[in-house]
Amino acid sequence: MDIKDAGFDSKLIHAGDFEDGLGSAVTPIYQTSTFKFESAEHGAKCFSGQSDGFIYTRLGNPTIRDLERAVAVLENGFDGISASSGMGAINTIYMTYLGAGDHIVSSDAVYGPSRAVLESIYPRFDVESTFVNTSDWKKVRDAIKPNTKLIYVETPANPTMGITDIRKVAELAHESGIPLCVDNTFCSPYLQKPLDMGADIVLHSMTKFINGHADVVAGMIVTKTEEHYKKIRPVLTNMGFNMDPSQAFLVRRGLKTLAIRIERAQKNAIKVAHFLEDHPAVDWVKYPGLASHPQHELAKKQMSGPGAMISFGLKGGFKAGEKMMNKVKLALLAVSLGGIETLIQHPASMTHSKLSKESKIKAGITDDLVRLSVGIENVEDIIHDLDQAMK
Ligand code: LCS
Secondary structure, X not given: OOHHHOOHHHHHHHOOOOOOOOXXXXXXXXXXXXXXXXXXXXXXXXXXXXXXXXXXXXXXXXXXXXXXXXXXXXXXXXXXXXXXXXXXXXXXXXXXXXXXXXXXXXXXXXXXXXXXXXXXXXXXXXXXXXXXXXXXXXXXXXXOOOOEEEEXXXXXXXXXXXXXXXXXXXXXXXXXXXXXXEEOOOOHHHHOOHHHHOOOEEEEEOOOOOOOOOOOOOEEEEEOOHHHXXXXXXXXXXXXXXXXXXXXXXXXXXXXXHHHHHHHHHHHHHHHHHHHHHOOOEEEXXXXXXXXXXXXXXXXXXXXXXXXXXXXXXXXXXXXXXXXXXXXXXXXXXXXXXXXXXXXXXXXXXXOOOOOXXXXXXXXXXXXXXXXXXXXXXXXXXXXXXXXXXX
């Protein structure tokens, strides 16, 4: 059976399997920096691309290739390119598509550093950025300029949980001949497949749901076509944003249980979101699974489930949120997300603290916003913990 024809859960277990001739049940860690060539001619053929043998781990390695092929199959893409971190993947995309005099249109609410680098580092290379609320596709249309070379969307957005219509924005991008890149970290391919909806590139911080165990930092890019793959891969390998084999091994192991982890975390998150919405101390809750979410209908259309990320604000504002975060006992007061443990954090002073006050306000990252990544503990315990902390 071709693994591409198998069900998603079967792909999670078997996609990418590397045949080493030893019958290994899982792809082992090939902890080697370099690979012996059979002959000088073979070495030359590996470098010219006439042979696909491994050369040097920065360029490729069996443990890493296994993971790249697996995530590419899960995203219905052409192939994957793994990175040292989510930021390694993101900067690879920026560097591939943006040069001096070019322009990018990006969601205004994205992971803090994804925006901060465009505001603080890329202007040095004469790259210009426009940040808009991509939940309103007309704002994307109006921001496109003759020198726009990339449209970059994060949906659901970190930390506002705003949702962007991937199909509509892909259509707009392609009318102007611009590639669309979607950061799919909050969903993983289990809940959302941007390439099937018209995106050209999808990327992940695999530190989050894909690995899922808060024990590794990693990134991945998957392209829809060979053309994009061939453009991106040499940028990543030559910049040295590559992954390490032991990192790849851990992520591949975590990936196998993605479906059951997300199912459980999501089931918990739905209950937690309703609990928060009904709680007298809570001012607002933003969760794609609640009818009160402004893009609830769109979320139902393009995501197969609402996920495990929730943002909310307390009636007492930042001071109350701060008190609550200091009182949780089960949840960890920590950044990152998408792991098996429940995490709580304050984006305005933590993950998004490097953005200017004005950028934060415009993007909806208000001071009262508390972000929750719901884990797979017993939901009664999560709710009890939040309740006692709010009291
Ligand atoms: N994209 C999204 C949506 C993210 O949430 C993150 C990290 C990244 C990219 C970057 O990935 P990394 O380099 O860390 O693997 N988000 C974090 C967060 O919200 N808290 O801590 C890290």
